[in-house]
Amino acid sequence: MASDWRSADALRDRGLLMIDDDSAVAGGSEPAEPAKPRRPYSERPVARARRAKAQELIDRLVAEGRVRITDPDGDEVAEWRRVVNYAKRHGLEPAGKRIEKAPYGGPGLELFLAEGPHPNARSQRPQAGGGLVHVPVRLVHPHPVVAALKDDESRLVMPHAQRRRSLLLLQGLAAEAVRRGYEVRKAGSSFFPREGGVDVAVASFAYTITVRQEFPESADPERSARLVVELAHGLTGRPGRWRDRKNWALEEALGVILGEMEARAVEDARRRQDEQQARAEHEARWQAAMEGAKEQAVREQLAQVLREEAGRWQEAAVLREYCVALERRIGELAGAVDESVLDSACRWLEWARGHVRSMDPLDGLPEMPHTREPTPEELKPYLKGWSSYGPERRNGR
Numbered sequence: 001m002a003s004d005w006r007s008a009d010a011l012r013d014r015g016l017l018m019i020d021d022d023s024a025v026a027g028g029s030e031p032a033e034p035a036k037p038r039r040p041y042s043e044r045p046v047a048r049a050r051r052a053k054a055q056e057l058i059d060r061l062v063a064e065g066r067v068r069i070t071d072p073d074g075d076e077v078a079e080w081r082r083v084v085n086y087a088k089r090h091g092l093e094p095a096g097k098r099i100e101k102a103p104y105g106g107p108g109l110e111l112f113l114a115e116g117p118h119p120n121a122r123s124q125r126p127q128a129g130g131g132l133v134h135v136p137v138r139l140v141h142p143h144p145v146v147a148a149l150k151d152d153e154s155r156l157v158m159p160h161a162q163r164r165r166s167l168l169l170l171q172g173l174a175a176e177a178v179r180r181g182y183e184v185r186k187a188g189s190s191f192f193p194r195e196g197g198v199d200v201a202v203a204s205f206a207y208t209i210t211v212r213q214e215f216p217e218s219a220d221p222e223r224s225a226r227l228v229v230e231l232a233h234g235l236t237g238r239p240g241r242w243r244d245r246k247n248w249a250l251e252e253a254l255g256v257i258l259g260e261m262e263a264r265a266v267e268d269a270r271r272r273q274d275e276q277q278a279r280a281e282h283e284a285r286w287q288a289a290m291e292g293a294k295e296q297a298v299r300e301q302l303a304q305v306l307r308e309e310a311g312r313w314q315e316a317a318v319l320r321e322y323c324v325a326l327e328r329r330i331g332e333l334a335g336a337v338d339e340s341v342l343d344s345a346c347r348w349l350e351w352a353r354g355h356v357r358s359m360d361p362l363d364g365l366p367e368m369p370h371t372r373e374p375t376p377e378e379l380k381p382y383l384k385g386w387s388s389y390g391p392e393r394r395n396g397r
Contacts, residue, residue: 054087057111062094066112066274077109084111114267133254135172142167143174145186145198156196158213159224166211166227170198173209173254180258189232200258202265208232209257214243229253231260238264286391293382297374305369309361316360323352 060067069080084099086092093099097113142150146167149155156163174184183201189208191197197210214226229250231240240260242253326349334342357363376388 050083050086051090054083054090054092057083057099058087058092058094061099061111061113066110069109069111072109080109080111112270114263132252133172133176133258135168135251135254136175137168139164139167139171142171143178143184143198145184146171146174148186149196149198152196154193155191156211157193158216162213162225162227166196169211169227169229169250169254170196170209172251173200173257174198176254176258200261202261203269205265205268207261207264209261229257231257231264238267283391286386289383289386290379290388293379293386293388294374296382297378298371300378301371301374302369309366312359313361316356316362319352319356320360323349323356326352 057067069076072080081101084101087099094113100112100114102110102112139146139150149170150167156166158166177184177200185199185201185206187197187199187208187210188206189197189199191210192212194216195210195212197208199206199208201207208231210230210232212228212230213224214228215223218224226244227250228244229242238260242250242257244250326345330342330345330349379388
């Protein structure tokens with residue numbers, strides 16, 4: 001019962017329902033005290049908070065172009081969707097732009113401003129007499145790609161009337177695309193026999209447009225006659241399918257289809273720019289990691305030379321002390337041992353002192369050691385997961 005009253009209150013707040021608070025209650029008791037008028041939804045704290053968040057989002061989108069929400073949980077995603085819907089319902093989007101949502105990094109969400117109204121908006125539906133693309137009634141002097149498709153009997157396998165209409169649609173689309181300065185090419189994608197299409201290159205991006213029967217197996221002549229025009233989705237989540245309907249035909253939709261390709265070209269150019277920037281930043285981080293790793297690897301080369309010199313110096317000091325002790329012992333035993341023994345000991349002492357001098361790095365002044373280019377294996381310990389072979393590899397591979 002409480003939920004019924006909550007629903008009634010919501011309708012009342014929107015001016016869609018009047019509740020008689022003075023009506024008698026069950027059991028014949030006195031009418032309940034009239035309820036105080038509730039504030040409109042727009043004045044409630046939750047609405048004010050959502051409006052503030054929606055306005056903050058719009059300000060960020062205008063200033064930054066994109067807002068990315070990384071690793072949100074389900075509640076955060078739902079809240080952001082409510083904020084976006086609030087901005088759309090209350091006209092907060094900048095003139096001529098709309099907020100679009102796209103996945104980002106798995107569970108993440110990316111919000112950005114796209115040009116123009118959404119392709120599914122009422123304003124984008126085909127309208128009689130407005131923005132129509134001319135579709136010829138006869139296939140005279142067709143575009144070479146359309147002419148080749150006409151001669152290819154393995155494509156657009158369908159009844160004659162539907163095949164003829166499909167070719168006329170493609171010719172109208174191709175002619176308008178050329179008029180707008182775009183290139184029409186042979187489709188690079190493979191089709192099923194019942195399909196046929198062309199590629200339209202808009203600002204260096206090629207989009208495949210195909211035509212086919214919607215219900216090829218239907219025995220109903222009206223359903224069998226319906227066609228579908230499809231624009232390959234690629235990496236976008238945008239809609240890309242238009243069908244014959246009772247209130248409009250595909251001939252009226254060609255302008256919208258070309259507009260959709262143009263909108264995709266804008267988004268694809270922005271996406272390419274973002275990807276190029278991301279690659280450049282990625283490579284810059286790799287270069288910085290490589291430079292740091294090379295510096296550390298060269299430092300390790302010098303440290304190794306230093307350790308080796310210090311080791312030889314320590315060994316020379318020990319051997320020099322031994323030579324002093326040997327010389328003292330020879331003096332102590334002079335006259336007490338055979339001369340040949342003393343002579344042999346002296347020769348050994350002389351060689352030992354020469355050897356100590358040759359190995360002692362401080363017998364002269366040591367020079368700054370020469371370094372070499374570190375090997376990939378020498379760089380690996382300092383790259384913190386980066387690869388020494390290029391920025392596209394990770395974990396040292």
